[in-house]
Amino acid sequence: MRGDGTEVLARATWSALVEPGDAVAGTLVALLGAVDALEWVRAAVQHGPDIAGLEDRHGPLADADRRRLTKGLARWAVRLPDCDPRRDLVHLDRLGGALLVPGDPRWPSTLDDLGAEAPFCLWVRGEPDLGAVLARSVAVVGSRAATSYGERVAFDLADGLTAEGLCVVSGGAYGIDAAAHRGAVARGGRTLVVLAGGVDRAYPAGNARLLDTIVGVGGALVSEVPPGSLPTKSRFLQRNRLIAASGQATVVVEAAWRSGAMSTAHHAARLLRPVGAVPGPVTSMASAGCHRLLREGIAVCVTDVAEVRELAGSIGSGLVAGAAAARSADDRASRRQDSLDPVSLRVLDALSRRVPTEVDRVASLAGVTVAEARGAVGLLELAGWAVRRGGGWVAVTIDTS
Known part of the structure; x- marks a missing residue:
């Protein structure tokens, strides 16, 4: 993140420019960064979108992505002239508030x-x-x-x-x-x-x-x-x-x-x-x-x-995803797989110990419904057999001897 304030101003602008949850804008910012993405939008509004330049930097776009980006620009162009992040920040300062952006130590x-x-x-x-x-x-x-x-x-x-x-x-x-x-x-x-x-x-x-x-x-x-x-x-x-x-x-x-x-x-x-x-x-x-x-x-x-x-689960004791794995060896050793129900056993068998697996994929591998898989991984986490990591789940190696 840029440390000269331009990143903060750019993200404040984006928050006014687009509606919450706009995945097209989010993807563009992820590709270019908040500052460069905003500059790209401003240039596109004035001179037309430089899709070719974008593809030169980040690879070809699918036709559907091109259409979504074009529609997004049409939405954003209407609001762009009214965006004034400095005015909004002054308003926030009068309220005694703060603006958080990714990269700030206080960002959740x-x-x-x-x-x-x-x-x-x-x-x-x-x-x-x-x-x-x-x-x-x-x-x-x-x-x-x-x-x-x-x-x-x-x-x-x-x-x-x-x-x-x-x-x-x-x-x-x-x-x-x-x-x-x-x-x-x-x-x-x-x-x-x-x-x-x-x-x-x-x-x-x-x-x-x-x-x-x-x-x-x-x-x-x-x-x-x-x-x-x-x-x-x-x-x-x-x-x-x-x-x-x-x-x-x-x-x-x-x-x-x-x-x-x-x-x-x-x-x-x-x-x-x-x-x-x-x-x-x-x-x-x-x-x-x-x-x-x-x-x-x-x-x-x-x-x-x-x-x-x-x-x-072990909320607040560090990353929730890693809390179950942090239990003591003695505590882990007391847990035996024969205490698990059949669905949880199948789900545990489907989990990798190294590569996170999403719930939909877990369900497919285990031969259970998505709802059953979701419930099972939650139970496995509570029991210390699985942890969340990234966007999926991994099995935890527990000494059961």
Whole structure:
């Protein structure tokens, strides 16, 4: 990353220029770097896209990639004249905020798992060291139209998790989100709010006091769009991927059959993060989404703080992916494969000890469904037989003699 400020300005510009989750822009920045990619776009808007020059540097593009890039330029050209990163940074400074970019020691590397859809930067109001905060974090999400049961469970889970020094991540909305945030701050715990709009916009307005309290007790408001940006429907949907990537595990407390919380759960599953769901009355439509996640094997059942900690594994003890491997030799020796169920045994046999394997490939090799493979690798991690590495899973050699 350039150290003269041009990288920061370029990434601030990208965050205003494109909509969150724009994989075309993310790919272009990955190829050229934020500064050169922005210069390429500016030249393309003025003189037409230099596709040939791009291909000379990075190889030929497929026809589909050419079309996506052309459409992307058409979108970006409309906003480019209005982008003013220095104005946005002055606005942020007046709020007492900070801008984080990849390469900053405070940057949360967990977001890098989003690949081309990772945010270009993070606009933060409150605690800026998100790398340290999110190393010990659980996302707690659910419906806005929550029941008293759901709100109580969310409050109690967040209260218990922060009592153990963990950060609770959620979206600041009414219902389950607000209950989780309140549970976290009830004892002065730390909680992180991922916003769909700018960090200067309290949304919903009815939670403005809560958001101020969160900042006051050492939490943070975070957004991938600049101050002044409006929360839109598409940004709410994209915000869910950030919540999923921010938490070392995601817990859905209460969710209807189709809801934003379900989107967050599916994002977490795609990132190979553990997902938990709190069961509710079978007659309650407010819990239908949780029951669906459990039935489809995407989530495991959690009912209290201890079970959430079990879901998340050795959270906060360094890289979660390597935590199971760090257990003592004596502890490993006590685990024998004959304690594993048949599906977990097949999945363990399918894992390499050196090359990370994605869940879809594990399922194919083991002859099980993707849902079964996802559940099995989670159990294997908890038992110390597998760890997450990169975008996949590897087996851990354990002395069972």
